[in-house]
Amino acid sequence: MAGVLDSVNQRTQLVGQNRLELLLFRLDSPQLYGINVFKVKEVLQCPKLTIMPKSSPVVRGVANIRGGTIPILDLSMATGRAGLSDLKNSFVIITEYNSKIQGFLVRSVERIINMNWEEIHPPPKGTGRDHYLTAVTRVDNQLVEIIDVEKILAEVAPTSEVISEGVIDVDTQAKAVSKKVLICDDSSVARKQVIRCLETVGVEVIALNDGRQAYDYLMQMAAQGKQVDEELLMLISDIEMPEMDGYTLTAEIRSDPRLQKMHIILHTSLSGVFNQAMVKKVGADDFLAKFRPDELAARVVDRIKAVEAS
Incomplete structure (x- = not known):
């Protein structure tokens, strides 16, 4: 050990x-x-x-x-x-x-x-x-x-993208329409999987190809004086990406007072004990292995309910 x-x-x-x-x-x-x-x-x-x-x-x-x-x-x-x-x-x-x-x-x-x-x-x-x-x-x-x-x-070996019945309730789905989620992933297949899953939940999806694009997008929002954590429900980021990986993206967000309240889920095909230590170190809110549509949809539903209740 x-x-x-x-x-x-x-x-x-x-x-x-x-x-x-x-x-x-x-x-x-x-x-x-x-x-x-x-x-x-x-x-x-x-x-x-x-x-x-x-x-x-x-x-x-x-x-x-x-x-x-x-x-x-x-x-x-x-x-x-x-x-x-x-x-x-x-x-x-x-x-x-x-x-x-x-x-x-x-x-x-x-x-x-x-x-x-x-x-x-x-x-x-x-x-x-x-x-x-x-x-x-x-x-x-x-x-x-x-x-x-x-x-x-x-x-x-195609993965099922179907979300099980009962994961999304009608009330949350109605509230989801006004919510935006930022995602970034360098795999076109992974991006499409996440987009389809989140669109089923009902949120609007902004999809980017890597951590650098996501960081620049968030910085532009902040520079325009927008309250980023209120404009965006959450960020769902891959870890392995060209230009800037998900760990660094998360660390950069947490170091900027204008962005640090962002809710961040690291969504990755990486497995193993290292991830939990790394996710904790950079300050992400959650970690989710790919691709589990029920779990991903449930995380977004939980986030919507938490925001609505606050």
């Missing part, structure tokens, strides 16, 4: 500093790709795969790893290319997204680098494959592409 706590303490030193660690890897080309180390549980040589009938072609099979059965997705095939052929000499990156474990099949794994989110940028327009990218950066003068894993997972 002491080791875990030490690790948490070390990682939380980066909170508010807008930093991340990327694991670099390659598919069947010289192109470099990156994945946030927080998502990675381990990397191993591709194990023996058992083919699953009727599964998506992207799922090359399942592997028995540490006593658990884990689906292995071919990242090359998932992004519209030919699947990797030489499985014996390939690697699997075991990851956790949205509290689910899966492996990503890649050709090779390079190294881990420490970067600042300000060095991570939205993908350029018209790159041809930008619909599978959330961001790009440069390492040693080489372009690194960061894949929209949430889009891939949504295509391979």
